[in-house]
Amino acid sequence: MVISMDKIRIEHLSIRYSDGTESLRDINLSIPANQITVLFGPAGGGKSTLLRALNRLNDLADVQEVSGQILFNGINILDPKLNVVELRRKIGMVFSRPVVLPLSIYQNVSYGLELMGERRKSKLDEAVERALRRAALWDEVYDRLHDPANAISGGQQQRLCLARVLALEPEVILLDEPTSALDPVSTARIEGLMQEIKEQYTIVWVPHNVQQAARMADYAAFFLQGELVEHGVGETLFVKPRDQRTQDYVTGRFG
């Protein structure tokens, strides 16, 4: 497999919460463009903390100390002067439970664009359709775009959340256990969809189990208690891990 250029470079990143918990210790990791990078490992390893750092959501959490840097297109995401709204447009996030706004299907997708000042109806219509098509939801909702978004199924709501992110034309998509609340059919749809669109984006995925990690990973990083134990090409890491702890985890000896 050809490894493409790095989209994000994490260098010596350490994050400590105010209660003293050191959730990440000296993390060094490159995230290649146009591929799926999976961050996996047992609960409490620091995967969500890292994902949140990538679009500065930790700003809202009880974080006491952050050191190191995260370079995105050569710019340090952690720079206090960075425009966080702009960053979150380029690096979008989908959470484990679909969080739809109490608005229509259409408005859920157009919301971000309207916030950015787009008022032209033709532009909004176009962008909404494009995002819904890309999220493989258009065929299911095109005739009820103005129905409330909470009237569609959980799996459809999760694809709607993805459409909301895609409408902003992000470069990176962060997925924090995006299928943990979904049935197997909806899960397979999201997995297939991400495989289809990954070439146009950079995807960072925290999966909800090790099987999903192995299925989705072009590239994988194994986290244990704040440490990045090992990372590498998914095929290699799951079949022939270098570290005994990774081996024990992927073979189900602890979880």
Ligand SMILES: Nc1ncnc2c1ncn2[C@@H]1O[C@H](COP(=O)(O)OP(=O)(O)OP(=O)(O)O)[C@@H](O)[C@H]1O
């Ligand atoms: N807001 C917070 N305040 C204090 N400690 C926190 C906070 N959020 C996370 N932690 C701690 O940081 C460590 C890493 O947590 P994190 O949620 O990043 O791990 P994770 O690998 O994503 O786990 P999970 O699979 O359970 O989501 C844990 O020890 C956790 O208790």
